[in-house]
Amino acid sequence: MTPRSAPTATPKAGDPAPRMRAEDRRELVLRAATRVFGERGYHGATTDAIAKAAGVSQPYVVRMFDGKEALFLEVLGRALERVSASFRQAIAELPPGASPLDRAHCIGAAYGELLSDRGLLLSLMHAFVAGADPEIGAAARSGFLQIYRLLRDEAGLSPDEVTGFLAEGMLLNTLVGLRMGLEVDDDPAAAELVQHVAPTKHALLVQLAKARTV
């Protein structure tokens, strides 16, 4: 989709620098929205903050996505899709005779890479605790169950294995939400906690640490 070589109608080739295709700008806004929603939650995030982060005007953000709620739902949907895609790829790359524990471990590693995108995971978390909201709650439930089924049916994990996997993931997300990185030097318990969450996944720790400063 969107072949860069064939813009639809009004390319206007030689424009200065801030000029970009509408679809790219849309992507830019979505990324900014993911970051801001992740940081402050649905209610805490303002369309103005998102607009500023994306370098566009506030009314444009509202118009492009037909309102703040619709924008959040789109961010949520994309986040869920990215998690699903990441898991599916890990499953596809699984060695043939892998045990359930090995499978869970590999998928967990894939999840670890997602940790570098704080906004994505935290937008998900904010949605997960917003079950009381009619629209957001429904989308969040449906998305969570979709991931559950993926792990059970496509990864071939047992229900207990899936819940164990999800539990670890939720703790990880919570630590990211708390901004509890490695360099919490003011409290040794923090470092110990982070180091024991995913002892085998060193990459995770680096990402967690990075997530606190970035």
Add this chain to the structure above:
Amino acid sequence: MTPRSAPTATPKAGDPAPRMRAEDRRELVLRAATRVFGERGYHGATTDAIAKAAGVSQPYVVRMFDGKEALFLEVLGRALERVSASFRQAIAELPPGASPLDRAHCIGAAYGELLSDRGLLLSLMHAFVAGADPEIGAAARSGFLQIYRLLRDEAGLSPDEVTGFLAEGMLLNTLVGLRMGLEVDDDPAAAELVQHVAPTKHALLVQLAKARTV
């Protein structure tokens, strides 16, 4: 504290019905705030909604707690205290020679009872994902670590056992946040998921189901 038999100065005994001691009213507001904050998060909750839920005026809520943020911090502090107290009581009632797994199980049961208070757990969760906020984030980090230390030092669990325990707790909280109760009859995966989170704790399931409707 607060002996009901000896009101401080102005008892005004024979008042109609809405009359109550200031301290009780304060407690009432705190409970309402816990519920509303849990439902909509810090930013989503309005002081007006809290006031209405408590049956008092909005300015009174603001004045009584010196602002919305201070009110949330107090709700958060009390929630943390209640979790700590609940854990400590479970630890005190532990049989002498209990294994780490037994200990974790008993403390988990205590946590299960807390699940009946949706507002409490969800106010905590909202705080945990608000690490970016200067005040709330600091309080949330400190509170989370306090619970970590309690489980490690007072319950005698190893760091790995503590993180396993916390992981299960975070998943449980997330399911409560999603309003994913037992009677999610429209999707069999939901029921399966809930039933596998805490297979040994039947009480939890009842509470989870209740949490969806109440």
Add this chain to the structure above:
DNA sequence: GTCTATATCTTGATAGAC
């Protein structure tokens, strides 16, 4: 497609009576 200007509504907080 994108911006500026602005309407309108919400909300936290203050002032002051009782």
Add this chain to the structure above:
DNA sequence: GTCTATCAAGATATAGAC
């Protein structure tokens, strides 16, 4: 201690120009 009235700021959304 508690309420009513009210203000000021902030935020979403709309109108319309370019």
